[in-house]
Amino acid sequence: MIKLIVGLGNPGQQYEKTRHNAGFLFLDSLAAERSSFWSNKPDFQGLLSECNITNEKVLLLKPQTFMNRSGQSVGKVARYYKIALEEILVVHDELDFDVGAVKLKKDGGHAGHNGLRDIIAHLGGNSFYRLRIGIGRPPAGMVVADYVLSAPSKVDSQLIIGAIDSGKDFIDQIIAGDIAAAMNKLNS
Numbered sequence: 193m194i195k196l197i198v199g200l201g202n203p204g205q206q207y208e209k210t211r212h213n214a215g216f217l218f219l220d221s222l223a224a225e226r227s228s229f230w231s232n233k234p235d236f237q238g239l240l241s242e243c244n245i246t247n248e249k250v251l252l253l254k255p256q257t258f259m260n261r262s263g264q265s266v267g268k269v270a271r272y273y274k275i276a277l278e279e280i281l282v283v284h285d286e287l288d289f290d291v292g293a294v295k296l297k298k299d300g301g302h303a304g305h306n307g308l309r310d311i312i313a314h315l316g317g318n319s320f321y322r323l324r325i326g327i328g329r330p331p332a333g334m335v336v337a338d339y340v341l342s343a344p345s346k347v348d349s350q351l352i353i354g355a356i357d358s359g360k361d362f363i364d365q366i367i368a369g370d371i372a373a374a375m376n377k378l379n380s
Contacts, residue, residue: 193369194321196251196275197222198266200284200307202341203256211327211352212259212340214285218325218356219252222363228252236272238265245367251275262307263314270315280320281366282311283359285340289326292351294359296323296366296375321371325355 201207201216208216219241223230228243241252251273255265270280278298284307289295298321302308312318328348330339344352362374 193248193279194250194281194367194371195248195279196253196266196269196273196281197363198253198255198262198280198282198311200259200262200282201254202258203254207341209343209349210341211344211348212285214325214327214352214356215283216254217352218283218323218359219254221356222360223252225360230254232256236265236268238269240269246364248367250367260306261310263310263312266311267314277315277317277319278321280315281323282308282320283323283325284308285327286324287327287329287336287340289324289328291326291328291344291348292355293326294323294355294378295326296321296359296362296371296378298322298371321366323359325352325359327352 199215199219201213207213223241226243228241230239230241233240237255237257239254239256243250243252253269255262257264299319302312330336362378365374
């Protein structure tokens with residue numbers, strides 16, 4: 193069962209609508225739907241919200257450490273609340289998927305994603321779940337960092353929002369522990 197959902201992104205208005213903030217956008221949308229409010233938690237270096245999903249208390253976390261240091265915040269929350277790796281779902285942008293694709297998986301490496309790399313380092317393992325939101329690859333000649341930190345086109349933005357909505361459609365099932373079924377539907 194998932195007890196903590198982490199959305200990856202960068203704090204600050206200049207990053208709000210960038211591709212790299214797909215995780216933050218997901219959690220903002222989920223929190224709004226569930227009438228959940230954000231609290232700044234300096235001890236956790238993040239914004240934290242408590243949400244009721246399928247009659248279970250689930251924590252939502254938006255690390256405020258910037259993407260490359262996300263693990264500092266995630267590690268502090270996981271240790272404080274005694275949350276196991278298998279009880280964590282990390283929502284993040286995925287370069288290797290077409291814009292608008294969404295997939296769920298468990299385990300795996302970081303595939304060059306610095307936010308995941310830092311989370312794996314601070315948690316001491318990789319056996320958490322990941323909800324990956326496709327943002328596509330940059331055009332030829334464009335630096336990856338510039339691409340992920342830029343705002344998507346209107347069409348791509350709509351596709352990313354569609355992926356976020358698709359992922360949210362399975363949150364109740366994921367929280368209820370029916371992760372295999374959610375994975376089969378999302379990944380097919």
